[in-house]
Amino acid sequence: MKSAFSFPFAALTLFAGAAFSQDQAVAEATSSSVLYRLIFALGIVVFLIAAFTVGRNRAKTMRSKVSEMHSLPSFHGAVTLQYAALGIVLAIVLHLILGRPLGLGGAVAASLVLGGAGALFGLSTIKADFRARTFTERTIMVALILCSLVAVLTTVGIVASLVVETGHFFELYPASEFFFSTVWNPRFGGGSSLGILPLVWGTLYVSAIALVVAVPIGLMSAIYLAEYASKSVRAWVKPAIEILAGIPTIVYGLFALITVGPLLRDYFAQPLGFGDSSSSVMTAGLVMGIMVIPFVSSLSDDIINAVPQSLRDGSLGLGATPSETVRSVVIPAALPGIVGAILLAASRAIGETMIVVMGAGAAAKLSLNPFEAMTTVTVKIVSQLTGDTEFASPETLVAFALGLTLFTITLGLNVVALVIVRKYREQYE
């Protein structure tokens, strides 16, 4: 049963050119079998090229005899190739569904027989009035549609895996406890308390600090770049700020861990008597704030630029200074878009993992002290799912419920933000 399901993924690996199938029995004999599979994959390619060439040459000969053919010879070659490929795919599917009865040799033989039969059938279709081009283009179109469905399948996969496993979790653990309990204390012996509230609190606290850092800086940078900066300054500063968005989050995590955390502890938390933990909500929030600055500034900048110049001219013409124009005309006009940008930044902050894993700590607490270590939803997903993952205990399955919660919150924020931004963009067009 399992092997039949693994076929799509096995097919993907074939295209990766690495292996032919995810074959447990052969996997034991390592390097040589990998080599055989590679040779097999190469053989398929050679075979298909041969099928294409034979078909094309046959069509060429035919064209020299008959006065006119509907399609070019290469399209007839392509049709031969398609039938041959169909035969080979059939052979591989049969091989896998029947449980690999004949091993790799059997697969090669079956591919040769069915692929050869397909190629012969393909050759028999070559006639003057056969619409080989239409046939080929239809196949390509089907392939294109299938590729665009991958994105849909990904969403379906995400939702399905989250919902199914969350369902299993709620069979083992009451949903009301999960959503309303204020204690998070997983114990792998059983009798855990798995309340999400401390995690949600930590997530919101960290994200709030991040936004308090990022929104003023991002927004003011965007305003300066859009309204005051000269073209050359803009051309340099905008990409420089966007570098912040291109830096991997693990780098921010390390920055929080080795620089910001100890600094905050030594110069703020300890002297002020707030505690002596270097990982804290403040550390993670500050660093995350730096990370989301470009998310706020770039999008706001685009949106402020989209405000029609006539609005500014009107305000300036009435005698307002540029800053008064910005405050009372440009910002109100751009407000929905800016709110959208901030929502996107918030969704980014809530879903961020590495910074909080390395900067915020692991203790689930409901506290107001920003210099205390707290934890977030994403941290707990990581800690419950790394290491030994046994998929029967509520302590592991809770990660899927956490994931579903996270997915729902960020999806909601994204949808609202995208709708607002899209609506706003159309407003002035």
Place this chain on the structure above:
Amino acid sequence: MNNSLLTQDKRTKQRNAAEARFKAYGLVAILVALAMLVWLLVSILSAGSPAFRQSFLTFPVLIEESIADKSGTRDPAVLTKVTTLGYAKILAHSLEAEIAAKGVDLGAMKPKEIGQMISEESSATLRDMVMANPGLIGTTIPFTAIASGRIDGYFKGRVTMESAALDKNTSPEQLILADNLRAAGILKSEFNPGFVTMPDASDKRPEAAGLGIAIIGSLMMMMVVLLLSLPIGVAASVYLEEFAPKNRWTDLIEVNIANLAAVPSIVYGILGLSIFINFAGLPQSAPIVGGLVLTLMTLPRIIIPTRAALKAVPPSIRDAALGVGASKLQTVFHHVLPLAMPGILTGMIIGLAQALGETAPLLLIGMVAFVRDFPGGLFDPASALPVQVYTWTTRGDPGFVERASGAIIVLLVVLIVMNAAAIYLRRKFERRW
């Protein structure tokens, strides 16, 4: 009240001051953002650059037969019974002899403690050398050993006399001797190629830990991502941009792609864990699974710029091709796609760069496992660059923080090269219609 235009009244002055303040806020905001960027880079660079240098001890080693092969038979089965501890002794004896030969002042050191100054990794290396070539037993060979993490840390400023006094792995006497050894030319700080070629090392040997497997693992995953997401992403974009009818179904696909691009990356890790590992039964820690997960994550981020590149090709190109009798597919594949290629490649490189730095989903599919053997294929366990950084930061020895920062430098260099390539492509092939 003076109403001349040439003198400002109080209100005008206030308004002008407010204007200047507002402008200054904007400038300060930009400077703060840029300062943060510089601070981040400087802090990582200064913490990580020592990882590329390493203290080595170079001295002749006599491989004593009395330890390596008591029986004198050179029988491989007997030889394997001698553990690395035995070879550690050989190294310690030879270093002691070299110290005596060169007349280096031992200070207050007991000769017994000399062995502690050599990394355990070097005894393992020596053992492997002897296993491969038993003829070495009884001979003297030139050998370069890695100094222990504490000694190395001393020359990098991480370990001081005070901290050494409290540390059971080293002592101030060892550090003084290390200074003397350096003066005698036995101990040298050199560029350390092992940092990018060697595999990871265990918790107690930060001095021997390298990025070799992580780099290979990341390379393999990037290959999978490139081979899968380039064709699929381009095909999907071509369909959506050039052929798809405008109806609710394609609208749904579009909204879906926009949302997928903003889904937190850790959710893709959960997807990979439950679909690829639990459901399809692919092995944990394997680059193939990491590659597949990153492909799914990267696809929407590639489709969006690819569609923009296709949209930027003017309709007149399509009209001209269709006008001379090309089919719609020929129009797209012969004319539109080649013209959009620079834009597509730029988007692809940026997408790959994002995938390369992604950590969270890989933690969930088991890439955190400790791997010592170089992977032979996509199904073998491997590590990844960003994940290696994370695992190193979770270890106790402070030497690993330096290694983690060094790994970040490697990662950032690769990312800078990739992004520079993208910018170059864009500048070189950018076309305004």
